[in-house]
Amino acid sequence: MRNVAIIGVGYTPVFVSKRKDVNIVEMISEAVDAAFRNTNLTPDDIDSITFGNMQTFEGLNLPHLWAADHISALGKPTIRISTGGTTGMSTLQAAYYQVASGLYDVVMAVTWEKQSEGDSQVGLAGIVMPEVMVMVQNGMDLFGGRGIGGMGGGSTGAASYQATSYLHHSGASPEHIDKMAALERTNASKNPYAHLRKATTVEDIQATPFISWPLRYGHTCPTSDGATVAIVVSEEKAAKLADQAAWINGVACCASDPTTANLIEGQITDPAEQQPARIAAEKAFAMAGIKNPRKEIDMAELYNGFAHQSLMWLEKLGLCKEGEAHKMLDKGALDIDGELPTNASGGVFSTNAIGASAMNRPAECALQIMRKIEGGHQIPKKVRNALAHGWGGLFQYVTVMIISDEPRKA
Amino acid sequence: MAFEMGPETRQVQGTWDVTTYKYKIDGGGMKLLCDAMKEKKIRGIRCNECGTVYVPAPTFCRKCHVDIDEVVEVEDSGEVGTFAVEMADMRGNPIEKERISAQIKLDGADTWLGGTIEGVDWHDVKIGMKVKAIWVDNPEGRLSDIDHFEPL
Numbered sequence: 374m375r376n377v378a379i380i381g382v383g384y385t386p387v388f389v390s391k392r393k394d395v396n397i398v399e400m401i402s403e404a405v406d407a408a409f410r411n412t413n414l415t416p417d418d419i420d421s422i423t424f425g426n427m428q429t430f431e432g433l434n435l436p437h438l439w440a441a442d443h444i445s446a447l448g449k450p451t452i453r454i455s456t457g458g459t460t461g462m463s464t465l466q467a468a469y470y471q472v473a474s475g476l477y478d479v480v481m482a483v484t485w486e487k488q489s490e491g492d493s494q495v496g497l498a499g500i501v502m503p504e505v506m507v508m509v510q511n512g513m514d515l516f517g518g519r520g521i522g523g524m525g526g527g528s529t530g531a532a533s534y535q536a537t538s539y540l541h542h543s544g545a546s547p548e549h550i551d552k553m554a555a556l557e558r559t560n561a562s563k564n565p566y567a568h569l570r571k572a573t574t575v576e577d578i579q580a581t582p583f584i585s586w587p588l589r590y591g592h593t594c595p596t597s598d599g600a601t602v603a604i605v606v607s608e609e610k611a612a613k614l615a616d617q618a619a620w621i622n623g624v625a626c627c628a629s630d631p632t633t634a635n636l637i638e639g640q641i642t643d644p645a646e647q648q649p650a651r652i653a654a655e656k657a658f659a660m661a662g663i664k665n666p667r668k669e670i671d672m673a674e675l676y677n678g679f680a681h682q683s684l685m686w687l688e689k690l691g692l693c694k695e696g697e698a699h700k701m702l703d704k705g706a707l708d709i710d711g712e713l714p715t716n717a718s719g720g721v722f723s724t725n726a727i728g729a730s731a732m733n734r735p736a737e738c739a740l741q742i743m744r745k746i747e748g749g750h751q752i753p754k755k756v757r758n759a760l761a762h763g764w765g766g767l768f769q770y771v772t773v774m775i776i777s778d779e780p781r782k783a
Numbered sequence: 784m785a786f787e788m789g790p791e792t793r794q795v796q797g798t799w800d801v802t803t804y805k806y807k808i809d810g811g812g813m814k815l816l817c818d819a820m821k822e823k824k825i826r827g828i829r830c831n832e833c834g835t836v837y838v839p840a841p842t843f844c845r846k847c848h849v850d851i852d853e854v855v856e857v858e859d860s861g862e863v864g865t866f867a868v869e870m871a872d873m874r875g876n877p878i879e880k881e882r883i884s885a886q887i888k889l890d891g892a893d894t895w896l897g898g899t900i901e902g903v904d905w906h907d908v909k910i911g912m913k914v915k916a917i918w919v920d921n922p923e924g925r926l927s928d929i930d931h932f933e934p935l
Contacts, residue, residue: 386786387786387788389788392788393788393791393792393794394788394789394790394791394792395789395792396792429799432797432798432799494874495799495801498801499801502801502804502806503806503808504808506806506808507808507810507813508813508926511810511813511817511925511926512817512923512925512926512927512928513926513927514927519899519927519930519931520898520925520926520927520928520929520930520931521896521897521898521926521927521929522896522897522898522926530867530869530884533867533868534865534866534867534886535865536867537865537866537867537910538864538865538910541865541909541910582870582871582877583868583870583871584869584870584871584875585867585868585869585870585871585884586867586868586870586881586905587867588867590875630845636897637808637810637812637813637839638812638837638839638840638841638845639812639827639837639838639839639840639841639892639893639894640886640894640895641835641837641845641846641893641894641895643864643865644865645865
């Protein structure tokens with residue numbers, strides 16, 4: 374298997390709630406142009422394109438074919454990837470497979486979401502629609518809460534179940550969620566490609582209302598419009614095309630039992646258990662030759678639609694012991710200049726163009742390693758190995774990438 | 784880095800109606816449960832290989848990948864697996880009275896069922912707390928036959 378490098382990233386100029394000035398493909402092309410600008414490549418250099426966004430969120434079928442000319446895909450292989458919240462990293466992993474296998478040398482991964490044009494609640498409902506219909510036919514009070522099976526709160530409701538379980542088992546307090554939220558929003562204030570860019574205090578977070586205890590409004594991510602593109606190449610091409618590269622040394626993904634959506638066939642898994650995170654991380658560490666992740670991983674970019682998740686993922690991914698993440702937060706270890714900077718970008722929690730969200734994790738890791746971070750969130754210490762994480766599906770699908778400053782040894 | 788958005792361009796309205804699809808779904812485990820609920824009972828299916836009891840039941844064990852059909856009755860009481868306290872509706876608007884929404888592991892089952900807990904201040908709810916089902920007076924074989932759960 375060949376080594377694969379990220380040689381450049383392109384973002385849309387901004388990630389915001391509503392891009393009313395461009396349509397979907399115009400917005401995507403901004404990130405594609407930025408990737409070409411940042412790598413000095415041209416469309417002729419690209420062998421193949423992978424493309425990802427959430428299915429149904431914009432009510433749009435075959436967006437990769439509509440976008441074909443805007444992503445320089447005419448006459449080239451193009452495949453669409455859609456795996457839920459993990460879509461962005463799955464799209465990058467698909468590009469990785471194409472280069473690692475020797476099939477292509479230079480592949481562009483294009484990820485995006487334009488949430489302002491769609492309705493994410495309809496998209497999410499589409500995941501469990503058949504089961505919900507059966508439950509409703511059998512007398513479930515969907516939103517009222519009488520009887521068995523009612524599930525108020527949508528995505529936040531399910532995340533709250535996870536947060537309660539995480540707090541119970543870790544010993545962290547709801548105030549730790551407030552503190553993590555304030556840290557990440559403050560990190561985001563330094564990131565020009567973040568959506569919510571206001572330095573935020575614990576008191577600011579605590580002034581927001583609860584949606585579903587233990588989660589407050591201030592613990593939830595925004596819905597964003599934006600796109601992110603990464604160009605990955607073989608080791609041989611990296612030497613020819615790029616001055617700098619960040620190496621994809623570990624790649625893994627893993628699914629488990631649907632923890633929140635098995636409405637009619639019995640849910641058997643605690644939403645905070647997240648066994649796929651441990652399995653995927655262990656596989657990625659082994660592939661990257663990481664023997665002691667707690668020592669060797671220098672930074673983490675974690676997929677956190679909700680603020681408690683950063684702490685939970687640190688434990689589930691093996692970057693600290695169970696019950697230790699909130700203690701690391703308390704002693705400043707998760708700060709940009711700390712021992713294990715966590716979501717220096719502000720995380721999904723501050724910027725969520727969903728299809729791009731799990732791409733922004735490895736993209737940020739690559740830019741940190743290459744020291745090409747724009748804005749004020751460059752991690753001061755040298756980053757050798759970074760962990761990028763994606764999460765989604767029915768609460769049970771995890772992707773992991775290890776991004777490093779040097780290629781994997783054979 | 785100063786980026787100015789351009790003027791707003793034209794937008795047109797469209798719909799995708801998710802209610803027009805024809806989903807094929809067996810729901811045998813759901814029928815087993817609802818038929819039992821008519822008698823104020825809870826029934827599911829046990830896997831002969833690993834012993835996992837599913838309520839409502841699938842047709843095969845998701846751990847062992849074997850067909851399962853051994854019907855078992857479980858208790859209508861159990862413990863709180865996890866919970867949340869709803870204070871806003873699906874669209875984020877505040878609701879009048881908070882609702883304790885829980886995932887409950889019934890005694891004898893390995894699965895979690897969603898339900899509402901009443902008769903306790905939400906600050907006092909804990910994971911692992913024992914709760915029992917409160918049935919409606921005249922069950923009809925529907926999921927609404929259990930009205931809510933209360934602490935044991």
